[in-house]
Amino acid sequence: MELRASKVSRRSVLKQAAAISAGTAAALVGGDAQAAGEPQAPAIPTGTQAGRKFRAFVVRTNPPGTTIQGSNAAVEQLTLKKLDDDRVVVRTEAAQVCYTITGQSVGNYPMPRALGHGAVGIVEAVGAKVQRVRVGDRVIAVATPACGQCYTCLRGRPDRCQFLNIGFQPYATLEDGTDVIQHDNTCGFSELMVPLEWACVPVPSTHLSAVELAMLADVCCCGLGTVFGVAPVEPASDVAVLGCGPVGLSAIQGARIKGASQIIAIDPIEVRRELALRLGATIALDPNVEGMNLVEKVRSLCEFPNDRRLAGGRDTTLTRNDAGPDYVIEAVGGESFPPKAEAGPDPTGLLPLQQAWELCSAAGHLTTVSAGQRGNFTVPAARWSNGAKNHHSGNMTGTNALRDIPRFVRLADSGRFNVKALATSTFPLDHAKDALQIVADRLTIAAVLVFNA
Ligand SMILES: [Zn+2]
Ligand SMILES: [Zn+2]
Known part of the structure; x- marks a missing residue:
């Protein structure tokens, strides 16, 4: 049976974004300096953010043959570590559930990791060196970052940017103090993400829902990249x-x-x-x-x-x-x-x-x-x-997230790219295993986790 996406209302998104940019974020920044049009994002000093509590879907070690429902992966309480210079704290709105993640949910990882292949959310803090995004921005944290300066970025394959598989330092700790890393350096199955700046793309003005935007973080970019890349x-x-x-x-x-x-x-x-x-x-x-x-x-x-x-x-x-x-x-x-x-x-x-x-x-x-x-x-x-x-x-056949996501959003906004037809079911974070199961069973086109819905 096909499930239809329950669209996140624009009103709730705007309300949430307004609350974050006017409340939490402004308090952290100590003023709404960005609104005055400063060219550089006001930085949240490195070392802040430590101690914030949030929840994430974390997988540890699983023996071969483990089922999704039998996996030890679970939603756990985490404590954020301090913010690094080149990273961004993003409050997740929605995260897509790519088929690849179904296998990773029963993986065997020596260090616990929060799963996910990117998501959409609101920037709540930026490291001292971050320039791409500002506090309060809505961003898509893509599965494949693109620094624009490394060997592969300069040769037309930013989808294989050399920041793709590095920098897996812990972003949080479990309640017992064990370090947790983000899968693919971005995660998504997590109320807070801490991606590298290179993975963040500001989302242009759009009427698309968070569910629809989340699809662009990975699978839709990948598919569109095969014809635009x-x-x-x-x-x-x-x-x-x-x-x-x-x-x-x-x-x-x-x-x-x-x-x-x-x-x-x-x-x-x-x-x-x-x-x-x-x-x-x-x-x-x-x-x-x-x-x-x-x-x-x-x-x-x-x-x-x-x-x-x-x-x-x-x-x-x-x-x-x-x-x-x-x-x-x-x-x-x-x-x-x-x-x-x-x-x-x-x-x-x-x-x-x-x-x-x-x-x-x-x-x-x-x-x-x-x-x-x-x-x-x-x-x-x-x-x-x-x-x-x-x-x-592959990986995304040359998709350049900074260049392409804005135009993919435009294609979706105009109705020419029907992303709503692909996001066929939604789940809260607590039902992440159900989302993974329906994707593994191939009984939906794509599932999306919705946060604070
Ligand atoms: Zn993926
Ligand atoms: Zn690069």
């Missing part, structure tokens, strides 16, 4: 999308926005195929029905209108390897748990990767953004070496 989809092209979860459905909408002529959605779950068709797919295929003929079926749908080689056409009579979509986007991944909805043909996630690679035509583009595969797969070495397939590997 390093392999931008061109108008009138053929696009095949394997996997119609929130990432794939964002990619499908992005392809529609970019003006693709044909968008082929591939997913084993019927309600996801139906939603894909409502959101812009022109045809939806069930990989369980197509079986090993999936590749040939998609190729047959992508016959180029002109087969004259000397007139810009594509003649595939000699080799079918030249046939296929202009863009192939893979967003399936490995299963962490058996689904309760229709299962795909390969729980390891390897077959969809292999089919996606096979599907990519000569001069075509293959973008892969999934995770959680188990094992390896083989491809013909000669074609891998000489097949002229352009493969773009």
Whole structure:
């Protein structure tokens, strides 16, 4: 059964934001200096914030085979540590529940960690060196920070910024004094987040709810990045999308926005195929029905209108390897748990990767953004070496959060990107395990944790 999102009212968001900026934050700053238009955010002195009490969903060590409900992960009382120079204290409004987190919720972590892949919230304090955001700002704390200055940021892959996997110092302590770190340096399943400045993007003026904005912190950015990022989809092209979860459905909408002529959605779950068709797919295929003929079926749908080689056409009579979509986007991944909805043909996630690679035509583009595969797969070495397939590997395929989140918000604001259709269920923090379970069962498109609703 599909659950519908219960939208957080704009009034409650504004009320909360006003209370924070006019009350707590102003008291901490000692005045509303930002309102006077100062160019630099007034800093909360480093070393403040220590001792604040809040709650977070914390996971510790779990043996292999642990279920989500059986995991020792739980909502616990935490005490905040002092604020560092380059970090920001954000009061969380809503946090999305990405499928990857389901596996992490039963993980085995030597140091307890608060889970999450980013969220939206209100800035309550900024470290002495922070420049991007001010106290009172509404920000999306993204799953992938972008400093704009490191090796990968400067080479067009800010989604692999070198601040992505560093700086995991404890941000809080448990009641027994044990240190707790934030998963991916940002978390989200936590009433307070303390991300690096590089993970914070101020949200432009919008009527979108916190639930909708939270979706942009990770999964929607990832999906839209497959068509706006390093392999931008061109108008009138053929696009095949394997996997119609929130990432794939964002990619499908992005392809529609970019003006693709044909968008082929591939997913084993019927309600996801139906939603894909409502959101812009022109045809939806069930990989369980197509079986090993999936590749040939998609190729047959992508016959180029002109087969004259000397007139810009594509003649595939000699080799079918030249046939296929202009863009192939893979967003399936490995299963962490058996689904309760229709299962795909390969729980390891390897077959969809292999089919996606096979599907990519000569001069075509293959973008892969999934995770959680188990094992390896083989491809013909000669074609891998000489097949002229352009493969773009995730993480968010070049999404630059500072540049792209404002325009993704605009696309959602204007209704062209339907984010509400993807945020299909909401839960309070105390029901984080239920949110993870419904996502693991594939019985919702995306779940979102809502704070103080
Ligand atoms: Zn994620
Ligand atoms: Zn960087």
